[in-house]
Amino acid sequence: MEQHTNRFRRPHPHSAAPAPRPTHFVALRITDPTVVEATQRVQQELIRLAPHVRPWLHDTRRLHLTLFPLTLLDPDSIASALALLDAGGPIARKYFPEQVPAVRFEGVGQFNNRIVWMKPAEDDATAALMNMVVELEARYMAAGYAPKRNRDIVLHATLARPQDKFVPRHHLLSDELLAPLASHCFGANAFGELELCRMGTWAADGFYESLGKVSLAPTPV
Secondary structure: OOOOOOOOOOOOOOOOOOOOOOOEEEEEEOOOHHHHHHHHHHHHHHHHHOHHHHHHEOOHHHOEEEEEEEOOOOHHHHHHHHHHHOOHHHHHHHHOOOOOOEEEEEEEEEEOOOEEEEEEOOOHHHHHHHHHHHHHHHHHHHOOOOOOOOOOOOOEEEEEOOOOOOOOHHHOOOHHHHHHHOOOEEEEEEOOEEEEEEEEEEOOOOOEEEEEEEEOOOOOO
16 A cells, blocks of 8 residues: 655644744944945955955945844843843943953954954954953843854954855855955954844944944043
């Protein structure tokens, strides 16, 4: 007797539902004119090295340092996340007691041969910023808003990213292709504010929609 198998099986009643995708993120906006202009020059060089990346380039009005993503699904979770953001000021002053955080950017990297990003320099300032981020992110994790990490934080500022998930093999970006930009110096950016932003929506100035900000300035003496 011929047997037929049901290819459309129901999910196991105890199987875990997929985690909701992130909806927001905490960021430091990059606005220093020297860094922005250097970014635009590097994007043009990317086009020269790989012409197909032109539609992948990020608008430099949205240039930012990504700290960590958040999943905020209702007004209450957004309000709670904004309250947690207020802790960013005191935490920043713990690691940067005399001035706002400032980071130098040197070289570019790539994720999965598809995403090109600007690297913070490997120095004491970046290490202090990383400690600040880890401490703040832990508070969001404890509240259930930041996903648990399965790898270390990689501070990055995205320069180019394809919209489609599928990228033909001949369009992948290798370290060898990006080698001419490996040591490019972008300059330094001082960060006066920490922001909670909504993914995929833009403000009038071209940046992401910002739901709240907190000052990172040192406490006046």
